Amino acid sequence: MSSVKQVQVTFDCAEPERVARFWCEVLGYVAPPPPEGFATWDDFHDSLPPEDRGAWFACSDPTGVGPRLYFQRVPEGKVAKNRVHLDVRAGTGLVGAERLAVLEAECARLVALGAVHVRTLYADEDNESCIVMQDVEGNEFCLD
Structure with missing residues (x-):
């Protein structure tokens, strides 16, 4: 069996590069260099037929650990809630007020982006706090 x-x-999404660059900022990811033969992404897009310009963009974890994101x-x-969403693990290992403070600080940084x-889901007897958010095109994700 293969793995x-x-x-x-x-x-x-509607605007792949805009959404990709947002996620680069959220996760510390990087955009790839423009394709060979092009000095910038704008140069590459200008070489395409108008209907293909800006049709996709990607970003990746510079450490190679996280998955590549493709837009x-x-x-x-x-038109509806995501069936799958990303959990941005900003509070891993933290509990209570310390966890909530870290999540709220990260929430403020992302709102600025x-x-x-x-909504904020506060800790209860079963779960720690998390914050439900939306990216620049309304895709849901959680700060966890």
């Missing part, structure tokens, strides 16, 4: 070698997470333009807008704070 999975890599995982890529793909986002359908592709689709014609339809988001264009994210939306949806």
Whole structure:
């Protein structure tokens, strides 16, 4: 039986580069260099037919540990809650007030980047606190 070698997470979106660059800031990911023969991504996009310009963008973990994120333009807008979402693990190993303070600080940083704070789920007898958010195109994710 073969094993999975890599995982890529793909986002359908309206503005791939904008969403990708948001996630680069969230996760500390990097955009790849422009394709060979092009000095910039703008140069590459300008070489394409108008309908293909900005159709996709990607970013990756510079350490090679996390999955590659791929963003592709689709014609339809988001109409329902995501069936799958990312958990951004900002509070791993922390509990109580210390965890909540770290999550709230990260939430404030991400809101400044264009994210939306949806709601804070406070710790109870079964779960620690987490914060539900949306990225720049309304895709849900959690600060956990």
